[in-house]
Amino acid sequence: MRKLLLFSAMVMAAGLAPAAAAAAAPASAGDVAIQAGPTAQQLLAKTASCKQVSNGKYKTDDETGRTIAVCDAGSAVFWKADMDIDCDGQPTARCNKNTDPWFQPDTAYPRSDGKALIADQTPYIVVPSISSTWNFEKAGLKGAGSCAVIYNNKVLYTVIGDTGPKDIIGEASYATAKALGINPDPANGGVDSGVTYICFKNSKVSPIENHDKATSVGEGLATKFVQG
Structure with missing residues (x-):
């Protein structure tokens, strides 16, 4: 209640109408902020065509064919795929060897304290390991990007x-899926299609586990991406 009154006072001081204030407040899912930068439509408009940079295409699952290309979009690369759930990292009640048949207690890129990421707390994505199909590092991507x-x-x-x-x-x-309204269960969650991943070249979020920082950095880069 105190936060609501404080927000109302800020709105009055700024001279914003209630509707404008509602538009200014960022949407959220749980404790993870969703969006306050460019809209989904603005970002997707920049991915309407694909300038393929991968040497081949990827599968979305072991049993599927190779149908997913990695595409160059100037200051970013993108791909359109499904979402499988990664629960790797520090074990929690939601992510452990009992809840996830493929669980691994580490991640390729650690937190600032040297420990593995926590999958049900930190929204992160997984990139394919470097191969002849695509080298994400040569494309300008890196851990914490x-x-x-x-x-x-x-x-x-x-x-x-x-x-x-x-x-x-x-x-x-897990945290990424949950924030986007996708079933985050590592054993039977995820979604078969409809997910677009846009990764900005030569970017870094520090510390990697700070989602507020990830959001502010991402919004700035996304704005430049849309405008550029």
């Missing part, structure tokens, strides 16, 4: 937190 994930008209700013199989693409952490 900034990415926007778009699903169902929602935009979530994340980091590159882990690497996955060399021939599969389309995976993100």
Whole structure:
């Protein structure tokens, strides 16, 4: 209640009408901010065509064909795929060897304290391990790099937190899925299609586990991406 009164006072001081104030307040899902920068439509408009930079295409799952290309978009690269759930990292009640048949207690890129990321706390995405199909490092991406994930008209700013199989693409952490309204269960969650991943070249979020920082960095880069 105190926060609501404070927000109302700020609105009055700024001279904003209630509708404008509502538009100014960022949407959220749980404790994870969704969007306050460019809209999903603005970002997706920049991914309407694909200038393929991967040497081949990726599968979304072991049993599927190779249909997903990585595309260059100037200051970013993107791909459109599914979302499988990554629960790797520090064990929690939601992410552990009992809840996740493929659980690993580490991530490719650690937190600032040297420990693995926490998948049900930090929104991160997984990039395919370097192979002849695509070398994400040569494309300007790196651990803790900034990415926007778009699903169902929602935009979530994340980091590159882990690497996955060399021939599969389309995976993100429990926290990413939950924030976007996707079933985050590592055993049977995820979604089969409709997810766009945009990763900004030569970017870094520090510390990697700070989602507020990931959001502010991502919003700035996304704005430049849309305008450019």
